[in-house]
Amino acid sequence: MSTILQIETATSVCSVAISVNGKTIAIKEEKAANIHASSLTLFIAEVMEMAAITYAALDAIAVSKGPGSYTGLRIGVSTAKGLCFALDKPLIAINTLKMMANGYLLQHPNFGGLLCPMIDARRMEVFTAVFDHHLNEVENTHAKIVDEKSFVLELQNNYVSFIGDGAEKCNAVIDSPNAHFHLENYNSASFMSNLAFAAYQSAEFEDVAYFEPFYLKDFVFTTPKKKV
Template structure:
């Protein structure tokens, strides 16, 4: 039996879940601004209590590794690494966009089109990738400015479903009868369960000492508009 604690903090969603053999058994999450630092450890404690498990029962810790919010990723990854150090457990890094695509595909059994997860990166820029219905990467992960005629080559022949908090702001730019948009939340740690289990059984672990989030873009410090 493989028991994995899973953490997702790449967006405004703060999420913790437990899975056994790739099936989610407990999850606690909330979407709100600036709650990760104060809520993540509380959510972890709650799912452990709900499942009736202790930390020594864990076989690994999985964390959403990005791209996404710089601060959110730092909180999630540092928490995961701290647990792995303290418990001497392996660390699993899960690609955030692939996790989102997996979440959508769980809700669409007969879907044969492409899935395009999008994380809001301000203005008309998003962190995005493109996956087929088997989670194979069709287009690589990138920071992309969505302009008119984006994805038109793929939309000529296939249905594309755009998901995530960056997708809805693009629905006036991406125009096609083959384009669909979902405003459902797929940034849930529960969507890591099968991916984390497969990584565990394959022995795909991160180096706890040197693992860093996949930021995709450098952190930019902006100056406050108001003078104090």
């Protein structure tokens, strides 16, 4: 039996779950700006209590590795690594976009088109990838500036579901009868459960000392404007 603590902080959603053999048994999540630093450890304590297990009973820690918010990913990964060091547990890293696509497929098991998870990356840029209905990656994870010509080839012969907080701002730009937008929350640690279990069974573990989030783009520091 494998019991895994799962952490997702790649967007404005702070989400923690516990799974046993790929099935979610406890979940705590909230969507709000800038809550990860203050809420993540509290959410972890809550799900541990909900699941009625001890930290020693965990078999691994799984974390959504990105792409996504620089600050959110940094907090999530540093917390996961800290737990791994303290508990001497292995670390599992799950691609955030794949986790989102997996969540959609879990809720729509008969879906037969293409899936395009999107994470808002400011202005008209998104972090995205394209998956088929078997969760195979059709287009690799990348940063993309979306305009009216985006995804034209994919939409010619395929029903494409766009999901995530980046999809909302693209709704008015992508115009095709084959384009469908689903704005529910797919940044949930519960959608990591079967993926983390599969990784655990295959011993796909990260080097805790050297693992870094998948930021995709370098973080840009901005200088506040001087007051006149």
